[in-house]
Amino acid sequence: MIEVSQLVFEYPGHRALDDVSLCIGAGSVTALVGPNGAGKSTLMRCIAGLEQPLSGHIRVKGLSVQAQPREVHRHLGYLSDFYGLYDRLTVARCLQYSALSMGVAGAQLAARVQQVAAQLGLSELLQRYPTELSRGQRQRVAIAQAIVHQPSVLLLDEPASGLDPEARSSLSQLFRQLQAQGMTLVVSSHILSELDEYCTHILSIRQGRIESHEALQAAPAQALQADAQFMLYALELAAPPGQDFEARLRQALQGVTVQDFDATGNRPVQLWLPAAAADRAAWLARLVHAGIPVAALAPARERLQDRYARQTRDTRHQEQP
Numbered sequence: 001m002i003e004v005s006q007l008v009f010e011y012p013g014h015r016a017l018d019d020v021s022l023c024i025g026a027g028s029v030t031a032l033v034g035p036n037g038a039g040k041s042t043l044m045r046c047i048a049g050l051e052q053p054l055s056g057h058i059r060v061k062g063l064s065v066q067a068q069p070r071e072v073h074r075h076l077g078y079l080s081d082f083y084g085l086y087d088r089l090t091v092a093r094c095l096q097y098s099a100l101s102m103g104v105a106g107a108q109l110a111a112r113v114q115q116v117a118a119q120l121g122l123s124e125l126l127q128r129y130p131t132e133l134s135r136g137q138r139q140r141v142a143i144a145q146a147i148v149h150q151p152s153v154l155l156l157d158e159p160a161s162g163l164d165p166e167a168r169s170s171l172s173q174l175f176r177q178l179q180a181q182g183m184t185l186v187v188s189s190h191i192l193s194e195l196d197e198y199c200t201h202i203l204s205i206r207q208g209r210i211e212s213h214e215a216l217q218a219a220p221a222q223a224l225q226a227d228a229q230f231m232l233y234a235l236e237l238a239a240p241p242g243q244d245f246e247a248r249l250r251q252a253l254q255g256v257t258v259q260d261f262d263a264t265g266n267r268p269v270q271l272w273l274p275a276a277a278a279d280r281a282a283w284l285a286r287l288v289h290a291g292i293p294v295a296a297l298a299p300a301r302e303r304l305q306d307r308y309a310r311q312t313r314d315t316r317h318q319e320q321p
């Protein structure tokens with residue numbers, strides 16, 4: 001769906017993207033991650049045809065972004081990290097204007113505006129002006145503008161910044177809906193927990209280069225492998241962990257990586273255990289022997305922030321002489 005090959009982009013005196021090649025499949029949801037200044041926004045702007053690369057090629061749905069930007073725009077929605085709204089237009093007018101500029105025909109216009117307003121919870125706000133809206137409501141208008149023409153690809157740069165937890169959660173629901181409709185999403189965010197539930201791929205960039213691009217397994221029940229020998233499991237406890245629980249657990253499991261431990265007991269403990277069933281059974285016996293009240297053990301999906309932290313650690317480790 002999105003093909004980027006050997007992309008180089010330079011700001012005056014600064015190479016922001018250096019030989020970037022990647023392929024993003026149709027229907028996927030890609031978390032674009034990386035530290036400040038890594039080149040995430042620049043990559044999105046290049047894919048959206050808003051920046052002219054020094055060299056390389058970008059195709060969206062087989063169309064060349066450089067040669068056919070207008071055709072590409074009809075298939076693509078883009079939300080910038082710093083977006084603007086037309087403060088003198090009502091929300092309805094903002095949406096109509098975006099739809100018209102993306103080639104939505106007259107007869108479809110009103111229906112599309114109503115539909116997208118309903119999808120984003122804006123139906124009651126259509127006659128208001130953006131200056132009369134809260135930050136979260138403005139953000140929803142901006143997202144509605146980006147999808148009013150029903151693009152097949154949606155690029156969102158920090159879409160949840162400034163939103164409260166409730167608004168973030170409804171944004172996650174919207175992204176899941178859009179994915180279910182077959183849309184391909186690329187979402188950049190510094191808050192990985194936001195993307196955890198629904199992204200299918202993680203694309204990590206650092207200093208203008210691709211650090212990694214990996215598929216996450218769709219079913220949470222399937223474990224991701226830390227390496228060939230270990231898989232991630234969630235340990236459910238029969239009783240809340242006590243004060244000395246972590247020490248007991250670590251003692252019983254010397255040699256096993258405890259991925260996630262939450263002393264409040266609100267989240268299951270996550271452990272990397274041997275993939276081989278016989279070896280795992282031996283570790284489990286040790287846990288029970290140490291008095292850990294094991295209620296259940298189930299394959300787990302690694303949380304995105306843990307995976308990113310692990311990858312970053314691994315990369316740094318490899319870079320050291």
Ligand SMILES: Nc1ncnc2c1ncn2[C@@H]1O[C@H](COP(=O)(O)OP(=O)(O)OP(=O)(O)O)[C@@H](O)[C@H]1O
Pocket residue numbers: 011012014016034035036037038039040041042043
């Ligand atoms: N207009 C510009 N002129 C010169 N350099 C720029 C310009 N815009 C960005 N840069 C530089 O290009 C690099 C990539 O910037 P970019 O905004 O793509 O990073 P980012 O990964 O989106 O960062 P953040 O997470 O902070 O939003 C940075 O080093 C930045 O300083």
